[in-house]
Amino acid sequence: MADVARVAVVGAGPGGLAAAARLAAQGHAVTVLEQSQQVGGKLGLLTVEGHAFDTGPSLVTLPQVYRDLFAATGGPLEESLDLVRLDPAVAYRFADGTRLTFPGSPAAVPAALDAALGAGAGAQWAALMSRAEHMWRISEGPFLRTPLAGAATLARLARRPADVATIAPWTSLRGLGERYLRDPRLRMLLDRYATYSGSDPRKAPGVLATVAHAEQAYGSWYVRGGLHRLALAVAERAAERGAVLRTGCAVRRVVVTGGRGAGVELADGEVVPADVVVSDADAAALYADLLPPDLSAAPRRALGRATPSLSGFVLLLGLRGRTPDLAHHTVLFPADYDAEFDAVFGTGRHRGAPQPVADPTVYVSAPDDPALRPDDDSESWFVLVNAPRHEPGRGVDWDEPGLAERYADSVLQVMADRGLDVRDRVRVRVVRTPADLERDTGSVGGSIYGTSSNGARAAFLRPANASPVPGLFLVGGSAHPGGGLPLVTLSAEIVARLVGPA
Template sequence: MQNLSHAIVIGAGLGGLAAAMRLGAKGYSVTVLDRLDRAGGRGSSITQNGHRFDLGPTIVTVPHVFEGLWKACGRDFHKDVDLRPLDPFYEVRWPDGTSFKASCDDEKMFAEVSKVSPTDLKGYKRFLKDSRARYVVGFEGMVAKPMHRLWETIKVLPKFAALRADRSIYGLAAARVKDERLRMALSFHPLFIGGDPAHVTSMYALVAHLEKEYGVHYAMGGVQAIADAMADVVRGQGGVIRHETNVDEILVEDGAAKGVRLSDGTQLDADVVISNADAGYTYDHLLRNHAKRRWTVQKLRKRRWSMGLYVWYFGTKGTAEMWPDLGHHTIQNGPRFKGLLRDIFIKGKLSDDMSLYVHRPSVTDPTAAPEGDDTFYILSPVPHLGWKDAVDWEREEAIYREKVAAVLEGMMPGFRERITTELVFTPETFRDRYLSPHGAGFSLEPRILQSAWFRPHNVSEEARGLYLVGAGTHPGAGLPGVVSSAEVLGKLVPDAPVRAAQSRMAAE
């Protein structure tokens, strides 16, 4: 009897793995095809000289997204993943020596706000109410809901209007607090999903409520441990994950996706194809031989893409007791906030100044580095490669690294002499390793007219039986977003025909 329930998932990123889990739970025989050597995609890791470098996301902000995924597969997330709450979540620092430590404790947060600007406490409390209201509409009401029908977006427009979704998240923060440092601290979060705080919608204020309600967590073993646990669930369902396997094309017959062709010419048939590849790459390359109705190359090129990322990973020897004030997550601001955003997102210019995200997982997780040592991940937002005068990273990388090092020296004196191993990712790495258009770190920028119905849909209009998950589709980038995209998928893809037939027989 012909197997009518085979699904192929292109990409073993967290969105692809979550999709494979959802489809396995719905009775499909699943094959995951991935070009890297291990699971996780941008959430994977590389180990050098005993230092584990988590390459992409580093925190979990909405654990129930994972708990729901595991539950759908008849499993307990917390039995498979050791998740630890962080307190504080992170520390934000400014050049004048001011700092702000974020946590879920109201009184601690009120004290931190008052420390920076006592007169802004009342406005901060208003911001918290703004955040909760946007959470109810934007997260509870939209994130895990299919948005491929225009009506679903139209229905929420009155609520969006009432919440002033047309105003930027920075604009909302500026309306509530006067201190520029606090405005930054309340509005920077969209940078972690590729958005310009000066232009993305104020709906992203919901992140403050997410942090307050659910906390910020770290998975022991890094996000790689979550990806490995997801891969174990897929294999436990009978699924197959093939690494170092490159998909060259999605095959379409009579308007329906029928499988894929690999780069070595091998053809694999399937009844359902899910692409966890970037939406831009999916439509521009994987469907290059198929006439497209909506997502043509020209339309994709007119989209606004997220910024690029410069990431310096390094391990240091004998530093576990050094720099005691440097915790797990630190954001070191440069002298400018809005000006730097303008250079990155509007001008496409590589600035001399920068803001840095410093990740030091070894203070929490002893598996991240050899005993007594440290592992670091330093991230700087930079322009993507799609600008007319794009940065030549082969020429600029060493120069930029020295500029980053100069900032770090103020935080971690003597760190350069302690480095034992290092690795650098530039936007060119993201382009080549992850096939990300323009080397963008988070696919399409999450502006309001590139969200919900305006974003590439989870169910493709270009071929029946083709679905999209991951950062480039609804609801967007970030761990909650990409995992929720698979929850949306689960609502769109019917149960496998074989399982449906078995269910009818059992009922009879």
């Protein structure tokens, strides 16, 4: 595109902000329209009685993606943020009492696995990670950094039969784990990476092992002061490049004139004209609510064939006192992981009837960061369990009176049963359900990642970055290449490339 384009970005989540920064740096006139009063979307911040909580992602992976973003739009990342590599990355506790502290240094991982799980565990994991590294090298460029193009995307991946054999698109993540990992606890570690895309490891593709490889090879990172500062830094960079950020501006519809995107209409009736519209809204909401039905039929059919991603039930806990030897991230595994996925997705023993997980995996993020607590004798915890999305009448109605508080009590009891009892230390307790996530971010049902990766064809049912409407593009976790901060940021890179410089 040779001329300066007026660009309207719908939503100031991480994808929308990254797209705004890149497009503004490319010389376009960018306006970002955000329905809430603060930027960040799921990368939010809540402060209660001196306790500050990130309300979304709790770590940064693939930091090079952000370094690329900041380098392309101005000064280096390190001038805007204090990024700290976590070591240890995470501490795991299994139902049989086994504890495993996962080192931040890849070289130390095999020995740590042998020490915790027995001789041979490290070699099994190393063999799997070698396969995952090969998968990563094959798939990163043609898939993660390139627009989705159906059969053409498959053709890029299939340049060599050996590459197809390595990716093994017919193999699930669970199946891949069973091939390499004899210890069921190791397989549980691998299964967890399916949840990074809101998916079921029994149905998600084995290529998701690349997530484990990337996290181990490139590290898990924390932004000092909280991850919300990442959103603020990208917003500031976009503004420095000339983008206008407007909060409290809900978008009612995308204006289509002459068959192409021509701007957006706000809830108050104001029309913001544009030559290009970039939507960071949930793709399901975009195609169901913001476009005329005749222009969105095909994407809605594709979304209807995909399984929505899981959601999350969150406790934000302000605690008195300090917990000795607590890692930045702690994962408390249940005895029966399959029961969790059956409950969340309404499959197996819970077929057709998703429900809150009785004995869930519990994720605790407890940053040792003075900026997030009122004093040195306190902690601010983000506690997450996988949950079915909000679906009144068909699934779980998270607005049912009393359900959220009862389930919060249940999660605290599960934590206590697994050796992390903090009930007598709680001075702040905030409950956030999938229904709250839907209201706060516009994610349909509170599905964190839009659609899941359940099924070999799932990636090709995910909405493409270039919509069927010329001039309308999609970024964010519900669009290609998927959810999670790195992929969301890559979606913005893809769209900026599609739009081109002024």
